[in-house]
Amino acid sequence: MLIWIGALAPVVFLLAFVQARALVWSAAFAAWIAAGLALGVVGQGVALALAAVVAVSTLLLAVRPLRAAILSAPAMKAFGAIMPRMSPTEQAAVEAGNVWWDAELFAGRPDWKKLLATPAPRLSPEEQRFLDVETEHLADLSNDWESTAVWQDLPPAAWAYARDKGFLGMIIPKQYGGLGFSAYAHSQVVQKLSTRCSAAAVSVMVPNSLGPAELLLHYGTDAQKDHYLPRLARGVEIPCFALTNPYAGSDAASITDTGVVCRGTWQGRETLGFRISWRKRYITLAPIATVIGLAFRAVDPDGLLGQGAEPGITCVLIPREHPGVEIGRRHWPLNAVFQNGPIRGDDVFVPMEMVIGGQAQVGAGWRMLMECLAAGRAISLPSSNVGMSKLAVGMVGAYVAIRRQFNMPIGAFEGVQEPLARMAGHLYAADSVRRLAAAALDQGEKPSVVSAIAKYHVTERARIVVNDAMDVVGGKGVCMGPGNFLARAYQQIPIAITVEGANIMTRTLIIYGQGAIRCHPYVLTLMRTTQGRELKAFDAALFGYVGFLFRNLARAAAFALTGGALIPAPAGAAPQLARYYRAATRFSTLLALASDLSMATVGGALKRKGALTGRLGDLLSQLLILSSVLKRFEDEGRAAEDLPLVHWAAQDALARASEAWRALLANHPSRVVAGLLGLVGAGVGRAGPDDRLAAAVAGLIQRHGPARDRLLAGSWTPRIEVDPIAATAVAFDLHPQVEAIERRLKPAIVAGTIPRAPQNLTLLDAWAADAEGLGLIDAAERALIARFAELADQAIQVDDFPQDFGLAEGLARREEASKAKPVARKGRAA
Structure with missing residues (x-):
């Protein structure tokens, strides 16, 4: 009897593990009852009673109309009560872009072959030449000291060269006169410029990321494309995009800038349009922009758009000279001198023809912004911050090798090796994420969750890298001057933390908020079908969800009992990294289980539990970072010299995931859930890199070799004849x-x-x-x-200055250069 009863446990466990269908469960229970009867363990009466229970359960679960009526209908009512309704703006945000590898990680059983089969990012010969020649030369023409201390802008010669060589139109197709570059090429260009001059990088990346060109390419009318794209590609037009409002930040869904549908006079004729009032700030390139993309909330009190029209967030493209447009004075973000400032307008009439995409796109601006934001987040900030990190790692690695104290290089001291290892390891991880995100975009993906992870974690790791660099170089990094390679990066690193969605918001709301709904195989369907009262579809999703939950519970329990030893590593992957694939798969299963249990117990309040969602998002993020590191090692041919970097980055990601897991269990609002997760997650914790590994990583960046070369690939080439900083x-x-x-x-x-x-x-x-x-x-x-x-x-040595810090000399140089080589730019601020 005990053996017969005990045999049921592994059967149930196995069926849950493979997420078996209802009929398979019924067949297994029938076979178990038959075995008990044959062995004489149970009599006919008991067997018939058990068979009746199985038959009724089978009927209830396998006959879908019956199941829907008896089980799913009340479940849908309960689900609707605990889950908040999605507003149209929330729905657009969730549905923006698509899911990719993030969905595999969220589902608890990642298909590593799918990731490893993704083509490695590559440059075309034309893109490589542009990176080696034009981008290198633009970097030669730019430097942080001249930009900040003399010009308070990108130097005029650099501006002229950037416009002439097509840097402002890299993403615009060749048919419109642009370069038609890939996402990876765009990323590589921004990265190289960021190893030299932040003003150059920002001035190039803004027109090529979220802005008028991107929106026109995807949503513009043919007439708008034909007019603007060639002018943007040639630099005749300088674009900016005005989104951020003082009372709504970058949250377009909460914008208070309003445009009322009305009739007005435009170019001598009466036409339909908007009367718009707005206040925008933090708008990059605004002081020199000639064409302004503007997001506002459209309202139609008189029904002029027609019956059934639903105005809302709308995007228009307005020339700078348009009556009523007022470009404000410049902002000064932490001594970063890229052009940035406010834009205002009061009761400005904008004709309907200026709506991006025409009247048909009125109210579609939120979706447009959300869908295009993935590209901007995946390229601009990850690329620029990887560039700053490469600058810090490359120069500090060189500095500690040649700088001696106590008759030995300072890089040989263990106290220095620890931050050096962090710098190099974080750079390897961040660059891996950047490469993977760009590769996804070039495969036609628009992974909004991946781009949010890239934005948040690459900028945070860049902050660690630059802070550690400053600690190592000490006074050399503190004293400003043309010989200081680090100070401007140190000053400007917080900018990336705040823009395109502040990092706190990105971590607690975007990464997991979108991930939990969009990446989950069933939750979004449950929410949609509940709102639409679609019982049949809800029924299918509900029981898929239940099977998914129990599958991950069984998998997590099995992995806990075996310590993850039974998890297979992907065939063909580097064997020395197999333990990281196993650990990532186990954490993936735990993430899926923790998410489902958290949603079931916390319900609609989950999106207000920022600490909880932040930790779940951290788990997902560290799994993506680890995946990126493993993928990069394969893409680069499994170079043995890089293994210390790979091990450091992988172990750091697992240690951070372990820290998030411990914090999740300690603070989960349901102690029952926390206890269950603690049991099935037993032994999952991982320690970070040890001192021996740190010493090996620190050594790599202090000597020439292929590992250092690959780590710093794509940086500006320092040359004394260009700048003594070299x-x-x-x-x-x-x-x-x-x-x-x-x-x-x-x-x-x-x-x-x-x-x-x-x-x-x-x-x-x-x-x-x-x-x-x-x-x-x-x-x-x-x-x-x-x-x-x-x-x-x-x-x-460090720089010194006259009493006025050379201000008079700098003004004189600026005046002399302006007289010798005047640079005319349409719309440039005085």
């Missing part, structure tokens, strides 16, 4: 040869023939002269040492 990088290039000479002289140093090379670099040339006099080195080697000493000393 002294650190050029000295680092010479450093291996100087080290080789020192190693060769070690026996002579030990014998006392010549002293150890001095730590003070100004004395190094004299030491080299003594070594040459003793015949220990030749003239070429002495010249090499002298050149290294000069550059390394220049790298270590």
Whole structure:
């Protein structure tokens, strides 16, 4: 009897594990009853009673009309009571873009073969040449110090070159005169410029991300495309997009800027349009824009749009010279000198022909913005922040190699290696996410959740990288001047945290808020069918949901009992990384289970539980980061030299996921759910990278080699003839040869023939002269040492200024350059 009863547990467990259909469950129970009868464990009466229960259950669950009437109808009523109704704006936000790898992670059973089969991002020969030639030259023409201290803008020569070479129209198809570049090429260009000058990167990325060109390409009328796209591609028009309102932030759904449908006079004729009043701020490129994309809330009190029309958020394209448009003075965001400022308008009449897409798109602006925002979030901020991180890692790695203290490079100290490892490891992870997001866009995907994760986590990791860099270089990073490679990045890193959705909002609302509904295989259908009272579809989704829940519960329990040992790694993946695939699959199952149990117990209040949704979102985010790291290692040919970076990034992602999991259990509003999750998640925690791994990672960025080259690929090439700031990088290039000479002289140093090379670099040339006099080195080697000493000393020194910090000199240079080479730009602010 005990064996017969006990045999039921593994049967139920297996059926739940594979999410078996109702008829399979019934057949299994029938076989179990028959076995009990055959073995004499139960009599005929008991067997018949059990069979009757199975028959009734089968009838109730397998006959869908009956199931819908008896079970699903009351369930739909209860579901409607606990789940909040989605407003049209919320529905548009949820449905914007599509789902991709994020849905696999959310479903609890990721198909790793699908991810690994995604083509690696690649540049075409034309795109590669543009990156190597035009982008490199624009970087040469730009630098943060000149932009901030002299021009308070991108230098005029850089502006002229950017417009002439098509940087402002990279995403515009060639048929309209644009470059027609891929998302990955767009990302690579912004990344390279960000390793040199933030003003250059922002000035290029804004016209190519969320803005008029993007909206026109997807929604504009043929006439609008034919007029504006060629002008935008040539830089004849400079675009900006005015979304952010002082009382609504970037939440277009809450915009208070209003346009009333009315009739007015435009170009001598009466026409239908809007009377719009607005206040916008934080609008990048606004001070120099010639054409303004504007989002506002349309209302139609007189029904002029026709019966059944539902006005709402609408996007229009307005020329700068349009009557009533007022471009305000400039904002000054943390000494970042890209053009940014407010725009105002009061009772401005805008004809219907200026609506992007024409009258048919009135009220569709929210959906337009949500669908296009994925591209902007996936490219602009991840690319620019990876660029700043590459600048910090590359230059600081060089600096700690050539900078000595106590007769050894400061990068050899364990206390320094710890932040160096964080810098390199976070850069590897962030760049992996950037590459994966761009690859998704080039495959035709618009993964809104992936783009939100990329925006939030890449900018947060860039903040860690730059802060650690500042700690390492100390006073060198604090003292401003043309020789400081880090200060402007340090000042400006918070900008990325706040724009395109502040990171707090992105973490607590967007990542999980959209992910829980859009990525879940059943929740969105349940919500739609509940609102639409579609019982048949609700019934199918409900019982799919129940099976999904029990499947993940069974999987989680099985993984807890076996420690995840039974989870298969994907065939063909790097075997040394198999444990990370297994850990990610287990966390994926736990995320799916925790989400379902949280939605079931917290219900509609879940979207107000920012701490809870933030931690669930952290789990999803770390799984995406880990996936990106594993995918990148495969894409780059499994380079063995990169394994320390891969291990560090993977272990860090798992440690962060473990931290989110522990916080979730400790703070979950349902202690029953927390207890159950604690049982099935037993042993899931992972420690972060250890000191030995950190030392290995720190060593990679302090010496030349393929791992460092791949980590910093796509950066601007520092050259002394372009900018003295390159002294650190050029000295680092010479450093291996100087080290080789020192190693060769070690026996002579030990014998006392010549002293150890001095730590003070100004004395190094004299030491080299003594070594040459003793015949220990030749003239070429002495010249090499002298050149290294000069550059390394220049790298270590900091800038100083006259009493007015050179303000008068800078103004004079600006005035002289303006007279010598006037640069005319339509609509440029004085």
